[in-house]
């Protein structure tokens with residue numbers, strides 16, 4: 316059997332490592348309730364629920380028998396089933412899509428990423444589950460702020476779409492301001508942007524990045540990565556490429572490639588790295604790692620819980636974004652030539 320979290324072959328639904336990491340060693344097999352009960356509870360808690368977002372979610376916690384139950388207070392897990400009605404395309408793949416996207420971020424790009432898995436309802440249907448990272452081991456809530464709060468973007472000030480009205484450059488400046496010794500955090504943030512671009516997540520908005528004070532720390536850091544999804548597969552007509560612009564003032568920085576193609580390519584990502592202070596040598600390392608990891612991404616897609624059509628769509632999108640977008644450039648120059656050599660060695 317595939318571990319329903321890390322996807323390695325294992326005897327039970329979760330391998331020992333994931334059982335420890337995700338469930339603190341508690342032997343979880345499946346939920347004891349079905350989807351109907353999920354929606355019933357969802358209605359009951361509706362007035363008090365605080366987890367934001369549009370997809371229906373519920374908090375879960377362990378009861379005294381180590382069984383996962385729904386709760387409306389201080390649940391350390393979030394359960395997100397596939398939408399019950401056909402509100403989006405390919406809704407049967409949405410849980411496997413988010414799970415795969417999170418595992419790519421964690422296992423391949425080595426980005427700190429929230430714990431994630433698929434978990435069966437009592438009927439066997441799989442739902443997506445993620446472990447909250449904003450609680451300390453003693454149950455205390457950690458101090459956390461998303462980037463809408465950090466940059467003080469609100470619906471009153473920026474309007475209804477406020478969480479899409481900023482740029483990754485503005486987020487990076489906030490990281491420089493609030494995180495001491497910010498370079499590792501900036502590189503981490505940069506990788507998150509590239510991953511979102513490659514997997515086709517057009518919903519990486521201000522609320523999907525946060526700062527927090529990790530347990531036992533006084534200074535702030537980026538929270539683990541969360542809410543990753545190849546959104547185009549479910550919303551084909553979605554606008555934009557990642558959710559936010561790369562640059563604070565797009566008009567001031569159009570690269571030749573962006574002017575010609577209308578989407579971001581290598582030149583834009585190089586310029587973005589430069590603007591946020593990532594040195595060329597480091598950028599080459601980051602890109603090389605991303606490029607040589609491509610076969611591992613393909614393997615993980617194949618091992619994922621997506622349907623065959625889902626795998627095909629995920630793979631095609633990733634390859635297209637990598638080859639035709641991220642690695643594309645109009646002009647030949649140093650960085651590009653070096654990356655070209657890496658790209659040419661890839662088996663894709």
Ligand SMILES: [Zn+2]
Pocket residue numbers: 318319320321322323329330331332333334
């Ligand atoms: Zn595992």
